[in-house]
Amino acid sequence: MSFLRINMTDKTVTVEGVPKEYADLGGRGLTSIMINNDVPPACDPLGPENRLIFAPGLLSGTSLINTSRLSIGAKSPLTGGIKESNVGGTVSADLARMGISAVIVDGKAPEGEYYILKINAQGEPELVDAQEFRGMRTYALVKKLMSIHGEKNSVTCIGPAGDLRMPIASIQTTDPDNRPCRAAGRGGMGAVMGSKGLKALVVNRQGDRVDTIADPEAFKEASKFYAGIMKDSPHTKGYTYLGTASMVSPINEAGAFPSYNATQGRFDKWEKVSGETLAKTIRERGGNPSHSGCAQCIINCSNEFVDKQGKFVTSGLEYETIWSMGGMTGVGDLDTIAKLDFLCDDIGLDTMSAGVAISVAMDAGHKEFGDGQAAIDMVEEIAKGTDFGKILGGGPVAVGEHFGHHRVPVVKGQSISAYDPRALHGMAVTYATSTMGADHTAGWVVGSNLAKFGGKLDPFSAKGQVEVSRNAQIQSAGYDTTGICTFANGGTRSPDGLKAFFKMIGAKIGRAFGQAEWDELCLRVIKAEREFNRKAGFTNKDDRLPRMFYEEPLPPHNKVVVISDEEMDTTFDF
Amino acid sequence: MIKVNVKLFGVLSHPFRDYNPDHGLDVEIPDRATYEELLTHLKISKQEVGMVSVEGALVKPGERLQNGTRIRIFQPVLGG
Numbered sequence: 001m002s003f004l005r006i007n008m009t010d011k012t013v014t015v016e017g018v019p020k021e022y023a024d025l026g027g028r029g030l031t032s033i034m035i036n037n038d039v040p041p042a043c044d045p046l047g048p049e050n051r052l053i054f055a056p057g058l059l060s061g062t063s064l065i066n067t068s069r070l071s072i073g074a075k076s077p078l079t080g081g082i083k084e085s086n087v088g089g090t091v092s093a094d095l096a097r098m099g100i101s102a103v104i105v106d107g108k109a110p111e112g113e114y115y116i117l118k119i120n121a122q123g124e125p126e127l128v129d130a131q132e133f134r135g136m137r138t139y140a141l142v143k144k145l146m147s148i149h150g151e152k153n154s155v156t157c158i159g160p161a162g163d164l165r166m167p168i169a170s171i172q173t174t175d176p177d178n179r180p181c182r183a184a185g186r187g188g189m190g191a192v193m194g195s196k197g198l199k200a201l202v203v204n205r206q207g208d209r210v211d212t213i214a215d216p217e218a219f220k221e222a223s224k225f226y227a228g229i230m231k232d233s234p235h236t237k238g239y240t241y242l243g244t245a246s247m248v249s250p251i252n253e254a255g256a257f258p259s260y261n262a263t264q265g266r267f268d269k270w271e272k273v274s275g276e277t278l279a280k281t282i283r284e285r286g287g288n289p290s291h292s293g294c295a296q297c298i299i300n301c302s303n304e305f306v307d308k309q310g311k312f313v314t315s316g317l318e319y320e321t322i323w324s325m326g327g328m329t330g331v332g333d334l335d336t337i338a339k340l341d342f343l344c345d346d347i348g349l350d351t352m353s354a355g356v357a358i359s360v361a362m363d364a365g366h367k368e369f370g371d372g373q374a375a376i377d378m379v380e381e382i383a384k385g386t387d388f389g390k391i392l393g394g395g396p397v398a399v400g401e402h403f404g405h406h407r408v409p410v411v412k413g414q415s416i417s418a419y420d421p422r423a424l425h426g427m428a429v430t431y432a433t434s435t436m437g438a439d440h441t442a443g444w445v446v447g448s449n450l451a452k453f454g455g456k457l458d459p460f461s462a463k464g465q466v467e468v469s470r471n472a473q474i475q476s477a478g479y480d481t482t483g484i485c486t487f488a489n490g491g492t493r494s495p496d497g498l499k500a501f502f503k504m505i506g507a508k509i510g511r512a513f514g515q516a517e518w519d520e521l522c523l524r525v526i527k528a529e530r531e532f533n534r535k536a537g538f539t540n541k542d543d544r545l546p547r548m549f550y551e552e553p554l555p556p557h558n559k560v561v562v563i564s565d566e567e568m569d570t571t572f573d574f
Numbered sequence: 575m576i577k578v579n580v581k582l583f584g585v586l587s588h589p590f591r592d593y594n595p596d597h598g599l600d601v602e603i604p605d606r607a608t609y610e611e612l613l614t615h616l617k618i619s620k621q622e623v624g625m626v627s628v629e630g631a632l633v634k635p636g637e638r639l640q641n642g643t644r645i646r647i648f649q650p651v652l653g654g
Contacts, residue, residue, distance in 0.1 A: 234585075234622050238649045241585045249583045250648040253627050266630075276583060276595060444653045450625055450632070486653050556630060 009107030026058030029481030031073025041535035057483010061096025066488035083187035088294035098207035109197025157200035159348025162190030166393030185350035214510025245275030256423035269332025323418030324355025330369030364403035412437035429469035443473035584649030
């Protein structure tokens with residue numbers, strides 16, 4: 001396995017063996033531990049001292065299903081803390097199959113210079129001038145790069161928002177159909193990439209090294225067993241049919257779907273944007289409601305949304321975007337939401353932060369809630385880099401400051417996700433204490449909060465919430481290290497599935513691996529992230545929700561968050 | 575017997591041919607039946623169900639149905 005080191009200051013590229021301390025790591029574990037080791041915590045996130053790391057998961061590129069998650073890490077220009085932004089597509093498997101554990105980008109290209117990084121089938125990197133592509137949107141860029149370098153490449157790139165170094169800029173990457181619709185949305189990784197002077201990675205998809213697994217036979221057997229568990233899972237069936245949009249109906253029913261800038265817990269137009277309506281609309285128009293967004297996926301949670309004439313609009317229209325561009329802005333129209341989703345992918349913007357930035361502006365009276373055209377215009381302003389576009393591109397906090405508006409649903413500068421913490425107290429703990437800022441993927445505890453038929457935790461009570469969130473945050477750090485998709489890690493809930501999962505990790509790294517090693521790995525990652533944030537200046541006072549969640553009751557249940565600061569502070573008592 | 579109306583979300587409606595999502599299912603069930611018994615009646619296993627609600631309030635398996643109740647049954651939530 002190898003590291004590719006790219007120094008943008010002097011434009012040197014080197015290939016080296018993986019140092020021992022990183023040998024058994026991948027994904028988030030690798031990015032976070034390396035950032036904590038090497039990046040000065042007080043550095044300017046958009047300066048040469050920051051480091052941008054692209055790391056396939058430890059199990060990416062293997063025969064195991066649904067392991068195509070790539071971790072992109074750096075110090076975040078949005079939160080000021082450590083960031084791991086996680087994305088699917090094909091690039092993770094492409095890099096891993098060439099034995100590349102990480103692409104490490106340091107320094108900063110001289111002002112005025114711009115590059116793409118090309119990696120050939122032998123895993124050899126080369127910086128190529130990309131001056132002409134500055135400002136180009138991602139769909140046009142991918143088309144152009146494919147025409148130059150061939151279609152058997154993945155492209156991982158930024159759009160105008162990243163070129164302009166907007167703190168909510170995403171990094172987009174191509175799906176199996178060569179569309180840049182998969183987003184590492186959170187934390188402004190696109191701005192970091194732009195600041196380095198790097199427009200895109202073009203990675204050959206035909207590399208194939210056979211020496212990346214220590215015990216291939218043992219791995220194959222365990223991966224086949226694990227895939228069988230996932231194929232038979234009712235969860236898999238549910239996500240194949242409706243994708244993540246299946247969440248709209250139940251979360252709205254639970255009164256936990258933040259709407260109209262989180263002033264309502266139920267969206268009055270929910271039936272127009274539900275997963276059931278989305279799938280029906282796509283089917284009737286001849287689109288594809290069950291599409292593969294990532295290499296080796298057996299779930300197919302993605303989709304291809306088409307207009308009334310059957311023409312492609314966007315791919316991968318997901319729950320979080322339906323929420324941020326629909327519920328939060330009051331837009332109850334799937335066609336408008338789909339267009340906004342496409343625009344964000346094309347411009348290279350986090351749909352969640354952009355949608356919340358727009359909803360804060362609407363709440364402040366800039367435009368009416370429900371005005372879809374106004375939302376589209378605001379996204380276009382970000383792409384153009386107008387004065388107001390730069391404020392929107394700065395994220396919800398910048399918008400709140402601009403309008404002097406108090407209701408800004410963020411933690412550590414990053415917007416919440418599509419679960420209101422007042423109606424799901426477990427998510428209050430995750431949002432407040434996560435090393436990433438408000439982030440549902442850092443510790444998703446919605447299932448245990450939703451009085452699962454048979455009941456577990458009271459979603460309106462503090463009781464037991466710190467414990468479930470702590471555990472979920474620790475486990476998520478481990479899963480994000482392996483590169484397995486969050487919808488496929490459910491196989492580990494059965495003892496046999498967990499055993500197979502550990503067996504695969506052991507077979508990959510060539511040593512015995514069990515529960516104790518797993519626990520140690522997970523904690524190592526979280527502790528590194530926490531340590532970096534502490535060194536960057538974060539204290540317990542940053543592990544809090546904004547006042548709105550403690551003071552403004554959320555209809556229909558009219559509850560506020562009741563978890564005390566002291567309880568929040570026990571989250572990291574380990 | 576009592577009559578209730580049941581709306582099914584996600585994949586839960588698939589076994590019911592001609593299921594109309596706007597109307598749901600009209601179900602007749604014995605007096606004092608529980609939600610758990612309603613699921614058995616509909617041949618839906620507990621593992622397939624994430625939550626059940628009545629008028630926006632989540633209900634538990636052992637609670638008893640009331641005549642004329644409008645019920646929503648959702649598939650498990652997994653993340654998104």
